[in-house]
Amino acid sequence: MEISEAIVQAAKYVGAGICMGFAAIGPAIGEGNIGAHAMDAMARQPEMAGNLQIRMIIADAIAETTGLYGLLISFMILFA
């Protein structure tokens, strides 16, 4: 392997790692907020807990989307 190819290969791995790491920040904050507020609401109204849990999971999955865009980009960097 030539030195230039080796540099490109190494840069791919570094780039994919940085991409995934930064992409995970936003969804983590968002899901933390969703979880915290759902807990608040459940503590205030325990009879709504089942209903709230389903809504919380749906909101979690929507907040996760931006992280998944990062995942797709890092897969494209690695394998495409």
Next chain:
Amino acid sequence: MTLSKKEKTFVVAMVVAIVVVWILALPEMGGMKDLKDAGIGSRWVYTFPGSEGSFFTRVNFLTVGVGLLIVLFLIGVTRGIRKTYSIVPNRKQSLVEYLLQYVYDLTEEGISDKRFVKPVFVIAMTLFLFIASSNLLSGMPGIGASIRNGETYLTIFTDTWYVPTSDLNTNGTYALIVLIVSHLFGIKVRGFKAWAKTFFEPTFIMFPMNVIGELAKPISHSCRLFGNIFGGGILVFILSYILKFLFMPMFLWGFFGMFFGLIQALIFSVLTIVYIGTQIN
């Protein structure tokens, strides 16, 4: 511990299946030096001869084939329920009734106009059934295709199932259908002039922003599902590569296939209801 005859046959079948999968998988996994050899992310696409590069003459056989299999499976299940249909439901019928009732309640919440509840419910439920049953397949070892050194190999139980929802074309088609259908509903409810006027709100200058906002809907709608299922399949493959497909896939399938798959299918249909609801209300 006492087992009934049915449970005994189930356990024996599971053990036989694991051993068979292991024997089938062993030689192929041994020859795979690097994960890059597995051809992750490559697609088996057949181009009809004499039509190089055209979009409409390329076929992805696995998407079409597995999609047809799922449709046939769903038709079989519904026919089976219809045969034993009764006022007092049996187990299968009550499961399906519960599912339909759940989505119907969501539709009634999202659509204020009573005339359009049933058509929207039919669209959302059809999408949910197809996407959920194809997502349930996604984390399991099954039949797929991989490309190594420019040649296509059919992988049998050495890769996860290639499901239609891990192909962006399928998801993009569904998202586009939802976009077009929602605007058709909007035209029907308000009339063409009032519908066209919604693009110029609040002022005339905002027209490009409104158009971009509408075009961004199907992109995020389809990429959400695609990223979850495609990424989940690759994560299952990479993690079980360590254990050579022995026990890991069952637990991983429970997480990526059942949990994420069902949630994403529900979200796809909930967003369908919401997008159509914003045009109707």
